[in-house]
Amino acid sequence: MNALQPRSNSAPHMYRYDAFDAQFVRERVKQFRSQVERRLDGSLTETEFKPLRLMNGLYLQLHAYMLRVAIPYGTLSAVQLRQLAFIADRFDKGYGHFTTRQNIQYNWPKLKDVPDILDALADVEMHAIQTSGNCIRNVTADHFAGVADDEIEDPRPTAELLRQWSSAHPEFSFLPRKFKIAVSGAEHDRAAIKVHDIGLRIVKNDIGEIGYEVILGGGLGRTPMIGHVVREFLPKNDILPYCEAIMRVYNSFGRRDNKYKARVKILVHETGLEQIRAMVEAEFNSLDKASIAHDPKELERIAAQFANPVYDRFAAKFNDLQTQMDADPEFHLFANTNIASHKAQGYSIITVSLKPIGGSPGDASAAQMRVLSDVADQYSHSELRISHEQNIILPHVRTSDLYSVWQALKAAGLATANAGLITDIIACPGMDYCSLATARSIPIAQAIAKRFESAAEQHDIGKLGIKISGCINACGHHHIGAIGILGLEKSGIESYQITIGGDPTLTTAIGERLGPGFAADDVPDAIAKIVDVYKSTRTDGEAFMETYRRIGTSPFKEALYAAH
Amino acid sequence: MGETGWVKTHNKAKIASTADEQIALDELGAKSMTANEVVDAYLIDIVLDQHNTPQPTHYRELMRTKGPSIRLDLGKQAENHT
Numbered sequence: 173m174n175a176l177q178p179r180s181n182s183a184p185h186m187y188r189y190d191a192f193d194a195q196f197v198r199e200r201v202k203q204f205r206s207q208v209e210r211r212l213d214g215s216l217t218e219t220e221f222k223p224l225r226l227m228n229g230l231y232l233q234l235h236a237y238m239l240r241v242a243i244p245y246g247t248l249s250a251v252q253l254r255q256l257a258f259i260a261d262r263f264d265k266g267y268g269h270f271t272t273r274q275n276i277q278y279n280w281p282k283l284k285d286v287p288d289i290l291d292a293l294a295d296v297e298m299h300a301i302q303t304s305g306n307c308i309r310n311v312t313a314d315h316f317a318g319v320a321d322d323e324i325e326d327p328r329p330t331a332e333l334l335r336q337w338s339s340a341h342p343e344f345s346f347l348p349r350k351f352k353i354a355v356s357g358a359e360h361d362r363a364a365i366k367v368h369d370i371g372l373r374i375v376k377n378d379i380g381e382i383g384y385e386v387i388l389g390g391g392l393g394r395t396p397m398i399g400h401v402v403r404e405f406l407p408k409n410d411i412l413p414y415c416e417a418i419m420r421v422y423n424s425f426g427r428r429d430n431k432y433k434a435r436v437k438i439l440v441h442e443t444g445l446e447q448i449r450a451m452v453e454a455e456f457n458s459l460d461k462a463s464i465a466h467d468p469k470e471l472e473r474i475a476a477q478f479a480n481p482v483y484d485r486f487a488a489k490f491n492d493l494q495t496q497m498d499a500d501p502e503f504h505l506f507a508n509t510n511i512a513s514h515k516a517q518g519y520s521i522i523t524v525s526l527k528p529i530g531g532s533p534g535d536a537s538a539a540q541m542r543v544l545s546d547v548a549d550q551y552s553h554s555e556l557r558i559s560h561e562q563n564i565i566l567p568h569v570r571t572s573d574l575y576s577v578w579q580a581l582k583a584a585g586l587a588t589a590n591a592g593l594i595t596d597i598i599a600c601p602g603m604d605y606c607s608l609a610t611a612r613s614i615p616i617a618q619a620i621a622k623r624f625e626s627a628a629e630q631h632d633i634g635k636l637g638i639k640i641s642g643c644i645n646a647c648g649h650h651h652i653g654a655i656g657i658l659g660l661e662k663s664g665i666e667s668y669q670i671t672i673g674g675d676p677t678l679t680t681a682i683g684e685r686l687g688p689g690f691a692a693d694d695v696p697d698a699i700a701k702i703v704d705v706y707k708s709t710r711t712d713g714e715a716f717m718e719t720y721r722r723i724g725t726s727p728f729k730e731a732l733y734a735a736h
Numbered sequence: 737m738g739e740t741g742w743v744k745t746h747n748k749a750k751i752a753s754t755a756d757e758q759i760a761l762d763e764l765g766a767k768s769m770t771a772n773e774v775v776d777a778y779l780i781d782i783v784l785d786q787h788n789t790p791q792p793t794h795y796r797e798l799m800r801t802k803g804p805s806i807r808l809d810l811g812k813q814a815e816n817h818t
């Protein structure tokens with residue numbers, strides 16, 4: 173039935189499922205197929221079916237079911253993305269939504285089709301397992317993994333090791349709450365590791381050994397908290413026993429009496445860092461580490477599969493980029509924002525923005541997915557990444573090909589030159605789709621983007637992250653937006669609270685609320701006032717966050733509320 | 737729930753005007769959920785428009801009767817979308 177024949181999912185330098193993974197995923201699909209049949213013939217009620225569908229990433233949203241598919245550590249092959257496009261066309265409404273946790277969500281699947289979708293995913297070594305429920309969720313990683321010029325080590329082998337360890341782990345399948353792990357291997361944090369339950373940072377110690385800084389107890393949601401360093405340097409071989417120790421402490425002492433206090437951040441907060449550290453270390457020391465630790469050869473095997481492609485050594489000779497930029501102002505703008513430096517000479521990283529002015533942040537049509545697959549095949553060693561900022565990355569592009577890639581992207585409406593700028597807005601689905609929402613997010617993002625549509629103005633404002641959530645669950649990461657927007661309900665209408673000063677990087681900060689909420693129509697004006705304060709106060713070359721740190725919240729508050 | 741059973745659009749929905757009618761409709765919803773006829777039945781606040789058709793008062797329920805506000809080609813509203 174599938175349009176695509178099963179074939180290798182991977183560019184040669186990408187991780188491949190082993191036979192165990194493949195069999196496990198197929199068996200789960202088969203099992204779920206029978207559960208869906210029983211639901212459709214009425215033998216299972218929704219109450220009985222709900223926990224079963226959630227174990228397979230199937231939610232019930234405002235208008236329809238929603239299927240959340242994991243993209244482990246955000247890495248996709250061109251073949252996989254093409255299959256995601258096929259699923260969007262064949263079983264959904266021709267598009268998908270990329271989320272802040274490196275997943276893709278389909279908003280309109282019919283229940284009867286879901287087992288076929290899962291089979292189509294399994295054909296390309298993908299699945300929707302552990303994208304829901306109180307288990308260890310999709311492990312996320314830096315979207316520039318393996319290619320960033322500030323990288324110590326590729327975080328994906330660690331993320332894959334953790335995926336294997338946590339998949340269907342019998343002890344950790346019914347935790348007090350969901351559990352999210354992110355891994356970064358670079359000097360700069362692009363994976364928001366300090367707002368995850370566990371954040372792992374690959375570091376080098378004084379004698380040059382590579383290990384992990386372990387950060388515990390971060391998280392957003394209704395009680396945002398910044399994670400604490402629980403272990404400054406963990407030797408590499410101890411990663412699984414140490415995580416096992418953390419999970420055991422959490423599983424034993426995490427609060428199951430109150431859903432809102434059940435995340436590990438609350439346990440860390442209520443118990444105190446020193447005490448938690450002592451508990452984790454005691455558990456760690458009591459474990460039979462050898463039986464839990466990975467075989468270093470296995471990590472080597474995994475790492476070998478993530479080895480970068482063989483780069484063209486003549487690529488480094490290209491030095492006409494500046495000339496190309498000077499000759500084409502539109503390309504110049506794109507190059508300024510959407511191209512990052514690569515660790516291999518003569519190569520670059522492209523961020524393809526899924527934030528066209530007036531579009532839905534993170535949405536890509538099936539046609540766009542296909543274009544991106546083709547571009548990746550032709551120019552990026554058949555590999556792509558999904559960022560937690562809801563954009564798509566082409567990680568291995570010859571610098572000499574940048575102009576051609578840009579032209580191909582432009583023809584498909586995928587060359588919006590706004591990565592990191594004010595219109596590169598992160599927004600959760602909000603009330604347009606989500607049953608938990610208290611307000612809409614997407615129309616707010618669209619209105620702000622339209623307000624700052626002018627490329628010249630965006631580039632003049634410079635780096636400024638706006639993040640929007642449609643409820644206190646904070647899937648849109650509003651707490652860590654330089655400007656954060658939280659949609660709530662106030663007396664039967666949507667009301668938007670604005671925070672300022674949030675920071676998702678290693679200098680993580682939770683934004684500060686500026687005052688009472690705004691009606692939806694007033695949000696773009698409010699954002700414009702904040703931007704005006706910045707523009708009139710900044711010193712030469714000072715970014716928004718730097719100005720904010722220098723002048724504090726008062727001038728912004730005044731601009732928003734003085735006349736009220 | 738309409739006059740002759742469950743309906744797909746809100747404009748044919750039964751209206752409860754008294755507390756007793758509300759309780760009766762609630763019970764019916766619960767029974768239908770147990771019987772596996774519907775998922776998640778609940779009462780919503782409505783007003784009658786100029787055609788005497790019930791319209792939800794809350795924006796969330798209004799959204800459910802239509803579809804995503806940013807994609808008029810999707811959801812129940814798609815039928816009227818050109």
Ligand code: SF4
Pocket residue numbers: 600601602603606607608609610641642643644645646647648
């Ligand atoms: S933040 Fe709230 S509204 Fe947005 S996706 Fe998460 S649960 Fe839904």
